[in-house]
Amino acid sequence: MNEFNLIEKYFNWTKLDSTTLGIGDDCALVSIEPNNRLATSVDTLIEGVHFPENTSPADIAHKALGVNLSDLAAMGATPKYFTLALTLPAYDQSWLEEFSASLKTLANQYKIDLIGGDTTKGALSITINVTGVVTQNQALLRSSARVGDLIFVSNTIGDAALAWQQLQQDIKPSQQLLKQFNTPNPQVILGQALLGVANACIDLSDGLDQDLGHILKHSGVGAKINLADLPLSEEVAEYILKTNDWCLPLAGGDDYQLCFTVAQDKVSEVKALEKELGIQLNSIGFITKDIGLEYSKRLDQACSAYQHF
Numbered sequence: 001m002n003e004f005n006l007i008e009k010y011f012n013w014t015k016l017d018s019t020t021l022g023i024g025d026d027c028a029l030v031s032i033e034p035n036n037r038l039a040t041s042v043d044t045l046i047e048g049v050h051f052p053e054n055t056s057p058a059d060i061a062h063k064a065l066g067v068n069l070s071d072l073a074a075m076g077a078t079p080k081y082f083t084l085a086l087t088l089p090a091y092d093q094s095w096l097e098e099f100s101a102s103l104k105t106l107a108n109q110y111k112i113d114l115i116g117g118d119t120t121k122g123a124l125s126i127t128i129n130v131t132g133v134v135t136q137n138q139a140l141l142r143s144s145a146r147v148g149d150l151i152f153v154s155n156t157i158g159d160a161a162l163a164w165q166q167l168q169q170d171i172k173p174s175q176q177l178l179k180q181f182n183t184p185n186p187q188v189i190l191g192q193a194l195l196g197v198a199n200a201c202i203d204l205s206d207g208l209d210q211d212l213g214h215i216l217k218h219s220g221v222g223a224k225i226n227l228a229d230l231p232l233s234e235e236v237a238e239y240i241l242k243t244n245d246w247c248l249p250l251a252g253g254d255d256y257q258l259c260f261t262v263a264q265d266k267v268s269e270v271k272a273l274e275k276e277l278g279i280q281l282n283s284i285g286f287i288t289k290d291i292g293l294e295y296s297k298r299l300d301q302a303c304s305a306y307q308h309f
């Protein structure tokens, strides 16, 4: 099968109205409304680095698009378009069918259009570039945390990291942990709901310790975190009880939850959102004038976050 047939067969779907010209020409053409800004981000997933070698094509597709959508979520952007650069070791019909079906399902869920891409032969890798829109001056930034803000985290953290640790030790993780690891759900709806509510926001990809650190650095502030308030699943809480390894939820990574800061007088709005969206939103600490990230309890060791190099 040649490249053009492959794209036509697996990756050419119906387009949104705002896609003027999708797959098929040298470039795609999209329209944007006045007073909007484009939010764009790119992530690459490589087999053996970002997902284990036996990961199903459906899970790979979900994760590749999901982690990109998570970056749009962190800005409060509405997903619009994405491009896909796919490098495959060989043409494999059943792999492509499963991959494209899963990609399409997640894309439809968040109404994001696949408008172009590239296919090449080589070691398995998936690069997705997402574009969303956000109203001018509305995007949630890392640089706008204020002293006295409460710090919130969505859902639970550490589940994917525990799954990954168990996989490396040849222990079979629970379905719940595996789900968090293989098919992270980007918090797109929450991100948009936080526009006008949160001061600063980031998505947790490399672990709370490092990612919250980005907010603190960009905002020129510090934070105090109460470890007892970290939102943990039963399994992660049990693991910490056994090991005292706080670094797993703080630096394990792959959470794809949102960490955001909120002024005290808007906390009631967060509580309302929690009910309305059915998403657990826990306050874990507050922003301080003193620079640095301080935990309620001294950790046995400094946590080392995931380093790409």
Ligand SMILES: [Mg+2]
Pocket (backbone or CB within 6 Å): 070, 071, 074, 202, 203, 204, 205
């Ligand atoms: Mg991010």
